[in-house]
Amino acid sequence: GWWRSQASALYMAGYTADDRGDARRALALFTRELPVERLRGDRHSEAATLDNIASAQKSLSDYAAARKSYEASLALKETLPGKIELAITLANLGELLRRVGEYPQALAHLERALALEEEAGARAEQATTLSILGGLYQTKGEFAQALEFHTRALAMKEELGDRRGISVSLGNIGTLYHTLGRLDESISMLDKALAMKEELGDRRGEAVVLGNIALVHHSRGDHGTSLEFQRRALEIHEELGDRAGVARQLGNMANNYKELGERDKAFEFELRALAIDEEIGDLKAALVLEFCL
Secondary structure (H helix, E strand, O other), X not given: OHHHHHHHHHHHHHHHHHHOOOHHHHHHHHHHHHHHHHHHOXXXXXXXXXXXXXXXXXXXXXXXXXXXXXXXXXXXXXXXXXXXXXXXXXXXXXXXXXXOOOHHHHHHHHHHHXXXXXXXXXXXXXXXXXXXXXXXXXXXXXXXXXXXXXXXXXXXXXXXXXXXXXXHHHHHHHHHHHHOOOHXXXXXXXXXXXXXXXXXXXXXXXXXXXXXXXXHHHHOOOHHHHHHHHHHHHXXXXXXXXXXXXXXXXXXXXXXXXXXOOHHHHHHHHHHHHHHHHHHOOOOOOOOOOOOO
């Protein structure tokens, strides 16, 4: 009936906005959809809408709100049939908990998600969870395990022909090679990831990869080139309203300005980055690699 068509229209508009990287508009549309789904009494759609709201909130760096939305979805899905849908929310919540430094809880959610996906034979979802686990181990400094999970994820995504997923895994392996000091291999992987992100129109992913390429050039001592990539990344993060991304680029640019002897500019950029990090509660964010998930 009318309510169903209203919910469908709001979902499609929100999905389109999210696909274009407009998280603010997506959040507004999905938030309007939620009471419609509740009026319809469709608990599956209500949970899915909560997931979409959480994803948009995470893109806008509102991690506390995103966590509440994912937990509300999870509570609903625990009462419903459909283990793959439950696994997706567990994995997304696990990735969010990785971002805020709650590693044991993140690992518990991700391992449960992976077990459900393996049991259901859900290979696409399994590949995504493997990527997130790779990111978690990378953040924890367990690099051998990180590379194992990222490599498994890439192989699975190649089998599935998932180009967006392949671009994510190439970027993740590229950042890991950088951490391991394998700079030429890192640039090779990141260049491939960037080309795919641009081809797919994935602006958020493009910004992350640009920032990670900048960090490799910084490690090589090429601070001018590094700044060029960071300016490109910063422009996209600002366009998308990704405040965590903006703060990350500002902080990393400050490092380059320090190396170039521009102390006043470095201090200015550090202060701007710190102000955003404190505002969004992302205090672990300073000068770290971001995984393009």
